Structure formats: C-alpha cells, structure tokens
Amino acid sequence: MARLRKALTPYLMILPGGLWMAVFFVVPLVFMLSVSLMTGNIIDGFKQTWHWQNYADGFHTYGDKLVRSLWYGLLATVACIALAYPAAYWIAFKGGRRKSTYLFLLLLPFFVSFVLRTLAWKLVLTDNGPLLGPLRSHGLLPKDFHILDSGFAVVSGLTYNFLPFMVLPIYVALERIDYRVIEASYDLYAGRTQAFLRVVLPLSLPGVFAGVIMTFVPVASDYVNSEVLGGPNNVMIGHIIRTEYFDNSSYALASALSFSLMALLLVGIFAYARALGTEDVLEAAGR
Amino acid sequence: MTETQHAPLRDDPGRAGDAVPAIELAGVRKEYHAHGETVPAVRKVDLAIGQGEFFSLLGPSGCGKTTTMRMIAGFEEPTAGEVYLHGESVTGVPANRRDVNMVFQSYALFPHMSVFENVAFGLRRRRTPKAEIAERVAAMLEIVDLAGREKRRPAELSGGQQQRVALARALVNRPRALLLDEPLGALDLKLRQAMQVELKRIQREVGITFVYVTHDQGEALTMSDRIAVMNDGLVEQLGSPREIYERPATKFVAGFIGTSNLLGGEAVEGGAGQAVLRHGDGGRIVALLGDGRSVTAGDAVELTVRPEKMQITADRPDDGLSRVPGRVSEVVYLGTSTNYNVTTDGGAEVVVFVQNAMNAEDVARRGDRVWLSWEPQHSYLLGSPE
Numbered sequence: 001m002a003r004l005r006k007a008l009t010p011y012l013m014i015l016p017g018g019l020w021m022a023v024f025f026v027v028p029l030v031f032m033l034s035v036s037l038m039t040g041n042i043i044d045g046f047k048q049t050w051h052w053q054n055y056a057d058g059f060h061t062y063g064d065k066l067v068r069s070l071w072y073g074l075l076a077t078v079a080c081i082a083l084a085y086p087a088a089y090w091i092a093f094k095g096g097r098r099k100s101t102y103l104f105l106l107l108l109p110f111f112v113s114f115v116l117r118t119l120a121w122k123l124v125l126t127d128n129g130p131l132l133g134p135l136r137s138h139g140l141l142p143k144d145f146h147i148l149d150s151g152f153a154v155v156s157g158l159t160y161n162f163l164p165f166m167v168l169p170i171y172v173a174l175e176r177i178d179y180r181v182i183e184a185s186y187d188l189y190a191g192r193t194q195a196f197l198r199v200v201l202p203l204s205l206p207g208v209f210a211g212v213i214m215t216f217v218p219v220a221s222d223y224v225n226s227e228v229l230g231g232p233n234n235v236m237i238g239h240i241i242r243t244e245y246f247d248n249s250s251y252a253l254a255s256a257l258s259f260s261l262m263a264l265l266l267v268g269i270f271a272y273a274r275a276l277g278t279e280d281v282l283e284a285a286g287r
Numbered sequence: 288m289t290e291t292q293h294a295p296l297r298d299d300p301g302r303a304g305d306a307v308p309a310i311e312l313a314g315v316r317k318e319y320h321a322h323g324e325t326v327p328a329v330r331k332v333d334l335a336i337g338q339g340e341f342f343s344l345l346g347p348s349g350c351g352k353t354t355t356m357r358m359i360a361g362f363e364e365p366t367a368g369e370v371y372l373h374g375e376s377v378t379g380v381p382a383n384r385r386d387v388n389m390v391f392q393s394y395a396l397f398p399h400m401s402v403f404e405n406v407a408f409g410l411r412r413r414r415t416p417k418a419e420i421a422e423r424v425a426a427m428l429e430i431v432d433l434a435g436r437e438k439r440r441p442a443e444l445s446g447g448q449q450q451r452v453a454l455a456r457a458l459v460n461r462p463r464a465l466l467l468d469e470p471l472g473a474l475d476l477k478l479r480q481a482m483q484v485e486l487k488r489i490q491r492e493v494g495i496t497f498v499y500v501t502h503d504q505g506e507a508l509t510m511s512d513r514i515a516v517m518n519d520g521l522v523e524q525l526g527s528p529r530e531i532y533e534r535p536a537t538k539f540v541a542g543f544i545g546t547s548n549l550l551g552g553e554a555v556e557g558g559a560g561q562a563v564l565r566h567g568d569g570g571r572i573v574a575l576l577g578d579g580r581s582v583t584a585g586d587a588v589e590l591t592v593r594p595e596k597m598q599i600t601a602d603r604p605d606d607g608l609s610r611v612p613g614r615v616s617e618v619v620y621l622g623t624s625t626n627y628n629v630t631t632d633g634g635a636e637v638v639v640f641v642q643n644a645m646n647a648e649d650v651a652r653r654g655d656r657v658w659l660s661w662e663p664q665h666s667y668l669l670g671s672p673e
C-alpha cells in the first residue's frame with residue numbers, strides 16, 4: 001500500500017496542473033485546430049470539411065505579415081538581450097544589499113496595464129507630443145520626421161514591453177553564479193574579458209536561453225504594439241488574426257493563421273535550441 | 288608602480304633562512320567596512336615564508352586566515368603594510384598577474400567545464416602550446432590520481448575527487464606558491480586523513496611552497512614545517528609544530544593547541560634563566576624562561592604544563608622536580624591511558640594523562656591526596672601578544 005502510494009505520488013502531484021492544462025490548453029487547441037480546417041461563414045455556419053486550403057490562403061494573403069512578425073520578434077528579442085544583460089549583470093554583481101530594490105524599480109512600470117503603457121508611448125512619441133513637438137518647432141528636426149507609424153516604433157515598444165521577461169531569467173542565472181568561481185578564473189590568469197567570456201557568459205547562457213523563449217514567442221504574436229505604434233504599414237500577424245477573428249468573423253482563416261504562426265515559432269525555437277542550448281556551446285566556451 | 292626595496296625579516300626562527308622568502312607580509316593590516324563600522328579582519332601580520340616550505344595558518348573561525356590568504360592571492364589589497372612575493376612588492380598587482388595560485392575552500396571548480404578543461408584553464412590563459420597543455424594536464428592528473436576522468440564534469444565527481452581537481456588546476460601552472468584555504472574542510476574524517484598524506488606527498492614531489500589554512504590543530508601539527516597561530520587578526524606564535532606544542536607562547540596558543548594545564552603562581556626567586564614559583568601551600572614550581580624573559584620575586588605569573596608531562600604519585604617527589612599537592616576529583620579510564628582530574632591546593636583544575644602500561648593498577652583513586660610532579664623544562668611561562 002505504502003509502495004503504491006509512493007509510486008503514485010508524482011502522478012498525483014502533476015494532476016492539478018495536468019488537468020488545468022488539459023481543460024484550458026489542450027481542449028481549446030484541438031478545437032481551434034478543427035476550426036482551422038472548416039469552411040463557411042458566420043451567417044450560414046461553419047462545417048468541418050478538412051479544408052487545408054485555409055492555410056494556403058493564409059500564407060498567400062498574409063505571408064509578408066508572418067515574416068514581418070518573426071523579423072520584429074527577432075529584432076526586439078536581440079534588443080532585449082542588449083538592454084537586459086548589462087542591467088541584470090550590474091544588479092547581480094554590483095547591486096550589493098539593494099539588489100531587490102533595483103530589480104523592483106526595473107519592474108515598477110510593468111505594474112501598469114500593458115495597453116495603457118503602450119498608449120502612453122503613443123502620446124509621448126506623437127508628432128506634436130512633448131518629445132518631438134518642441135524639437136520640431138525649433139527646427140531641430142525636419143518637418144517630415146516622425147517616430148510613430150514606423151517599424152522602429154513597433155520594435156521599440158515591443159522591446160520595452162517585454163524587457164522584464166528577459167531581465168529576470170538572466171538575473172537569476174547570473175545571481176546563481178558562485179562568485180568564487182569568477183575569482184578562481186582571475187587566479188588562473190584570466191583578465192576581465194576572459195573571465196567574462198569563459199566563465200560568466202557560459203554560466204549565464206541558460207538564463208539568456210529562457211529569456212529568449214519567454215520574449216520571442218509573445219513578441220512575435222503581439223498585436224497591441226503594432227496596432228498602437230505601427231500604423232497601417234507595419235502590421236504584425238497578431239493584429240491580422242485579431243481582425244480576421246473579431247471584426248471579419250473569419251474563424252477558420254484566423255485559426256489557420258494562428259497555427260501557422262505557432263508552427264513557425266516552434267521551428268524557430270527548436271532551431272535556436274539546437275544552435276545554442278546544447279552542451280557543445282558550453283564546451284566551446286571552455287577552450 | 289614602484290617596487291620597494293627592503294630587507295627581509297630576520298627575527299623569526301625556522302626555515303626562512305638567508306634566501307629571499309617566497310612570501311612575505313610586512314605590517315599587513317586589513318579593515319573591512321560594513322554597516323558604517325570598521326572591522327579589522329587582520330590587525331597586523333608579519334610573516335616570512337621560505338621557499339618550498341609547508342606553512343600553516345592556524346586559528347579559530349573569524350581570526351583572519353582567509354583574509355590574509357586573499358591578500359597574498361591578490362583578491363584584497365591591504366589597508367596598510369606590504370605583501371612581497373619573492374622579494375618584490377605586489378601592491379596593485381591584480382590576482383591574474385600574481386604567480387601564486389589558490390585552492391578555494393569550496394573548490395570553486397568551473398561547473399560547465401570538464402576535468403581536463405578545468406585543469407587546462409590556467410595554461411590556456413597563458414597561451415601555452417596545445418601539445419604542452421595536453422602533456423602537462425595528463426601528467427598532473429596522474430599525480431592526483433585522476434587519470435581517465437578527463438571528460439567528467441565536476442558535478443559527476445565525489446568530494447575528494449573534486450578536491451584533487453582543484454589541486455591539479457592550481458598546481459599544473461607550477462606557481463611559485465600554492466595557497467590552500469581549508470582544502471579538506473568539506474571532507475569526512477577518513478578521506479581527510481588520506482588527503483593529508485596525499486597533499487604532503489604532492490608537496491614533496493613538486494617542491495612548491497604551500498601556505499595552508501586550517502582551523503584543525505591536528506592537521507596543522509602533522510603536516511606543517513612551520514605554523515603561525517592566529518587569533519583575532521594577530522599572529523600569536525610562529526614556530527615549528529614542536530615549538531608551538533611544547534612551548535606555547537601565550538595562553539591562547541596553549542588552550543587552542545592540545546590540552547594544557549594552566550597554573551598560576553607567585554615568584555619567590557627571580558632571575559633570567561629560570562624562576563622558582565610558589566603555587567598554593569607546598570607547591571613549588573621551577574620554570575625555565577624563554578629568551579629575554581625575566582621575573583622578579585613577588586611577580587604573579589602563569590604557566591602551562593602539558594597533561595602527559597605530569598606524573599602523579601602518592602609520595603612526595605624528589606626536590607629537583609616541580610611539585611604540587613592536590614586531591615583527585617575524577618578518574619577517567621580510556622583504555623590505553625587514564626585521565627586524572629586533580630584540584631591542586633593552589634586552586635587550579637589540572638588534568639594528567641597516564642599511559643596504562645602492562646599490569647599497571649590505578650595510580651590513585653577519586654578523593655586521594657596526591658602529588659603532581661614534572662621536569663622543569665616542561666613548564667613554560669606565558670606571555671601575552673605584543
């Protein structure tokens with residue numbers, strides 16, 4: 001009896017989480033997958049016809065938006081690493097007793113609603129707003145200069161909005177490094193650069209890896225930033241899916257696009273995991 | 288940076304000799320600032336460690352051993368004083384450019400590298416040719432008995448094996464001195480003893496100066512050529528294990544190393560070479576004085592006698608011996624020896640170890656009145672640190 005209980009314990013432990021995932025993740029996923037293969041419209045209803053053409057149509061009509069989403073996702077993720085790594089490094093190694101204060105300050109803006117923050121950016125960056133307005137009226141900027149409605153604005157917004165998802169895992173990875181290991185590398189004739197490249201960076205890579213997954217996926221499927229900051233020429237696929245689903249009621253097409261995006265993201269992540277997540281990278285760092 | 292010329296310290300005995308010491312600390316002090324307070328971790332340390340010497344820093348937790356070591360390695364700069372490596376001041380020289388290597392208390396192995404890469408790390412940073420690296424790492428792993436484990440990660444090794452990787456990683460660079468900070472602290476007793484023998488063997492084999500930090504007095508006594516006993520940021524005594532054990536200079540050293548009996552007395556006969564003291568009624572102690580010590584009649588003094596140097600008899604001992612009367616308060620039989628706790632008439636609590644020779648009967652029983660006696664050369668007058 002006791003043995004049986006022991007054998008069952010791990011399964012019992014995953015039961016609540018597993019049930020949750022089954023009900024709120026797997027069921028809708030299967031449902032949406034089936035919707036993506038339906039034909040019909042909101043008036044006559046939808047019918048399951050195994051209509052794979054939905055996918056082809058999606059690619060055909062919105063292929064450029066899909067590619068743009070992945071591209072913006074990549075840019076914003078790289079920008080996040082560039083901003084997050086030094087910040088996390090500084091807090092982890094130079095933060096002293098105030099580490100958690102600094103971390104809190106960094107996360108403070110994110111207690112405000114995501115949409116609200118993005119709208120605030122729009123107000124700040126608008127052509128006659130507090131930032132560009134004065135510069136423009138003093139003739140410091142050309143008349144046709146603007147930030148809003150550009151890819152740059154979208155990527156900046158994405159970077160800003162998803163920064164914490166990069167900072168936190170990198171911080172955790174750096175924080176976990178035993179400082180004596182770094183001292184040992186100095187003791188063994190490594191200068192600052194070598195100590196960083198051979199010891200700190202490889203030991204923090206798992207954090208970067210987690211951060212990339214946690215930012216790249218939501219960034220590539222985000223629709224708020226492109227909608228608020230990007231204008232009509234920088235539309236991302238999330239925005240299209242939303243419009244097709246809620247405004248045009250094209251449930252089948254929207255579902256097909258969602259699954260296409262998911263497939264692309266999975267391929268991207270696995271390619272990345274193969275390139276970076278393996279031990280080979282760490283091994284190479286040891287040389 | 289200017290290199291300061293200076294004369295090596297000569298006031299300590301032992302092996303430092305005439306040659307330039309491998310490591311020298313001159314008036315070294317280190318203060319930390321924490322919570323607005325100044326903490327003197329090391330108050331003032333003067334040491335000269337000879338080439339090839341096995342030198343131990345021994346002292347209780349928090350006495351400043353690690354701090355002293357970190358100043359030699361270059362992780363901390365002294366607040367005052369100077370560190371010399373082979374006669375050259377290393378003030379301002381960072382750790383990666385000092386020709387000493389450290390074995391950390393926690394080993395601090397690189398967790399993401401294999402054993403081979405860990406050991407090769409220092410050589411690679413010094414741009415040693417590949418073939419030579421392979422050769423030297425292999426030879427080193429042979430010495431520490433880890434050949435065939437090159438590909439393992441530190442996490443896949445036992446504590447003792449990790450310890451040996453840490454040792455190999457430092458030694459393979461052939462540093463002029465190796466600093467070991469309680470390298471055996473994390474090992475269990477058996478492994479610890481085996482590693483003590485191993486370390487000694489390796490040190491003889493490579494002939495490198497070892498500076499060894501420990502708070503285990505047994506370890507320090509068995510392994511070292513010389514020991515510096517530290518307490519509260521100061522070196523209380525510096526000498527060979529025998530000197531430290533047999534002639535403890537201060538009360539702290541006497542108490543920290545081995546068991547010691549502490550007796551107080553009043554000088555009845557002063558002098559420079561020896562003094563005669565009175566300890567309670569009928570207690571007469573002849574004590575030898577160290578260099579430069581002298582005592583005047585009437586001085587109150589303290590001295591130590593090791594428990595195994597004392598004899599316990601029912602009859603009054605010969606006049607040439609130091610003798611103190613007392614009463615046995617406890618007898619503890621320990622197999623090979625018996626411990627007698629005696630309260631002297633002078634009010635001191637004393638313990639005497641008596642070896643249990645063949646057919647020996649108990650020398651005394653609880654409550655018996657006895658005489659304690661010992662040769663004059665076994666009692667040492669205690670001083671206090673300057």
Ligand SMILES: Nc1ncnc2c1ncn2[C@@H]1O[C@H](COP(=O)(O)OP(=O)(O)OP(=O)(O)O)[C@@H](O)[C@H]1O
Pocket residue numbers: 319320321326327328329346347348349350351352353354355502
């Ligand atoms: N970075 C620091 N900041 C403030 N105080 C420190 C620091 N490092 C050490 N100390 C203090 O300095 C004193 C000496 O510390 P040290 O680490 O040298 O002791 P130790 O002899 O190595 O002790 P142990 O046997 O416990 O390792 C201690 O009182 C300690 O609290």
Ligand SMILES: [Mg+2]
Pocket residue numbers: 352353354468
């Ligand atoms: Mg220590």
